[in-house]
Amino acid sequence: MAYLEIKNFCKKFGNTEVLKGIDISIEKGEVLSIIGSSGSGKTTFLRCINFLETPDSGTMILDGETLFDAERDKKVKESALRTKRLNFGLVFQSFNLFPQYSVFDNITLAPLLQLKERAKKDKTIDYSEEKQKILDDAEKLLAKTGLTDKKAAYPCELSGGQQQRVAIARALALKPKILCFDEPTSALDPELTGEVLKVIRSLKGEDRTMIIVTHEMGFAKNVSDKVVFMANGVIEEEGDPKEVFDNPKSEKLKAFLTGINNKEGE
Amino acid sequence: MNYLLLSAGFWEISFDLLIGFFETLKIFSVTLLIALPLGLLISFGTMSKIKILQKACATVVWIIRGTPLMLQLIVVYYGPGLVFGTGAGLSAHVSTYITFGINYACYFSEIFRGGIQSITKGQYEAGYVLGMTKSQIFFKVVLLQVIKRIIPPMSNEIITLVKDTSLARIITYYELIFFAQRYIKNGGLLWPLFYTAVYYLVFTAILTVIFNRIEKKLSYFKA
Ligand SMILES: Nc1ncnc2c1ncn2[C@@H]1O[C@H](COP(=O)(O)OP(=O)(O)OP(=O)(O)O)[C@@H](O)[C@H]1O
Ligand SMILES: [Mg+2]
Numbered sequence: 040m041a042y043l044e045i046k047n048f049c050k051k052f053g054n055t056e057v058l059k060g061i062d063i064s065i066e067k068g069e070v071l072s073i074i075g076s077s078g079s080g081k082t083t084f085l086r087c088i089n090f091l092e093t094p095d096s097g098t099m100i101l102d103g104e105t106l107f108d109a110e111r112d113k114k115v116k117e118s119a120l121r122t123k124r125l126n127f128g129l130v131f132q133s134f135n136l137f138p139q140y141s142v143f144d145n146i147t148l149a150p151l152l153q154l155k156e157r158a159k160k161d162k163t164i165d166y167s168e169e170k171q172k173i174l175d176d177a178e179k180l181l182a183k184t185g186l187t188d189k190k191a192a193y194p195c196e197l198s199g200g201q202q203q204r205v206a207i208a209r210a211l212a213l214k215p216k217i218l219c220f221d222e223p224t225s226a227l228d229p230e231l232t233g234e235v236l237k238v239i240r241s242l243k244g245e246d247r248t249m250i251i252v253t254h255e256m257g258f259a260k261n262v263s264d265k266v267v268f269m270a271n272g273v274i275e276e277e278g279d280p281k282e283v284f285d286n287p288k289s290e291k292l293k294a295f296l297t298g299i300n301n302k303e304g305e
Numbered sequence: 306m307n308y309l310l311l312s313a314g315f316w317e318i319s320f321d322l323l324i325g326f327f328e329t330l331k332i333f334s335v336t337l338l339i340a341l342p343l344g345l346l347i348s349f350g351t352m353s354k355i356k357i358l359q360k361a362c363a364t365v366v367w368i369i370r371g372t373p374l375m376l377q378l379i380v381v382y383y384g385p386g387l388v389f390g391t392g393a394g395l396s397a398h399v400s401t402y403i404t405f406g407i408n409y410a411c412y413f414s415e416i417f418r419g420g421i422q423s424i425t426k427g428q429y430e431a432g433y434v435l436g437m438t439k440s441q442i443f444f445k446v447v448l449l450q451v452i453k454r455i456i457p458p459m460s461n462e463i464i465t466l467v468k469d470t471s472l473a474r475i476i477t478y479y480e481l482i483f484f485a486q487r488y489i490k491n492g493g494l495l496w497p498l499f500y501t502a503v504y505y506l507v508f509t510a511i512l513t514v515i516f517n518r519i520e521k522k523l524s525y526f527k528a
Contacts, residue, residue, distance in 0.1 A: 139449045
């Protein structure tokens, strides 16, 4: 069985079927890219994985543990949901940094809150030592994302590219098993996308398991181990990136890729 | 007292009015003490998913904001006596605190609701995917952003409150304006009434400075 196995994810909003049975499997350390035209359900799929939406049917097994089973999980307690969510990280298109916190505090806020909770329950935890670990980790993440000199800055003082790198560092600080990206560069000026993609590429070098929704076809092609093309809530085509991009089989994917190439050629 | 009033000079009158102003200040402070937390509760009520609670809170806010504060004071002060006979009913002070507290809570609740609802969904979702609880998200992420956004309308409302306190006079709460009017009744001295404006002006000036400071303090981030 694969590291992450998702079977038959379906999701309706009212009468619109947005996901119509999505199956995906990823091995540990793999990068999966999801491409597809606007409205095909990519964001919805990521939100389901991250427990921001509840699928109407389907199952999700991570590392042998059934995290979600629509039959079983009609009503999940808030506290259980939190634990499940922590298996994943999500980087949003619009960054969603916390504006009142410095870069450093954005990264350490959630880990420190969790440490406090743990320390309250378990008196054997050495709070100051654990706290120091979190702060040291954050320093390393700043270095990794090239933000060491922006440590004390506030989000409003940063460029979009810098903000998105903070968002990546913030997600990594919680050591998620799988990190998801929802069009991480779509809100950026073209000259800023490179710095963000570079950080993501460096994560690939560390064998992080990632799911990336992107419109950057070149990036998807050379960073992914597997590409999935979604259209109208189903997986229309999937496979090795070279196969998918250079030798598309379905008409929809051909049309999609032609459309993108035309746009880029303009 | 009449004798004292007639023979009083500027400083004595100033001091006497200061005592009246303390009564004004008392209405002001007690109102805030009641209205700030109550307003937050009502705003949660008007945003509640529980339909009955939401409707009930919205109706209260509608009635309170839709009728004059003066009328509300009269109803609370004289109402119980009229319905249950003389002897029932509350003192002028308690009636004032309750009426002002509820009245301002309703106005505040709408400001709070606007502030809370103006925070984007993305802030909550970022909190959720970082494994934060709803209350952590509210207190650690959302609250300060809300405070920053509601400072201007709140300062407006609070400065209005300073002057609304004078309405309490009509149910015999002896505050600043009442203190000044005694001089007209008892000695035909008109200027103390006009002079009360100075007390209101100085106080609102102090409040303005305080609110500007807070605004400046929170200007380090954009939200
Ligand atoms: N909360 C919601 N309520 C109702 N409809 C929704 C909701 N969320 C998404 N949808 C609908 O579901 C469909 C898929 O949306 P989704 O955001 O998943 O697409 P996407 O593939 O991410 O598109 P894009 O490339 O534009 O980001 C859209 O038609 C959208 O209008
Ligand atoms: Mg999307």
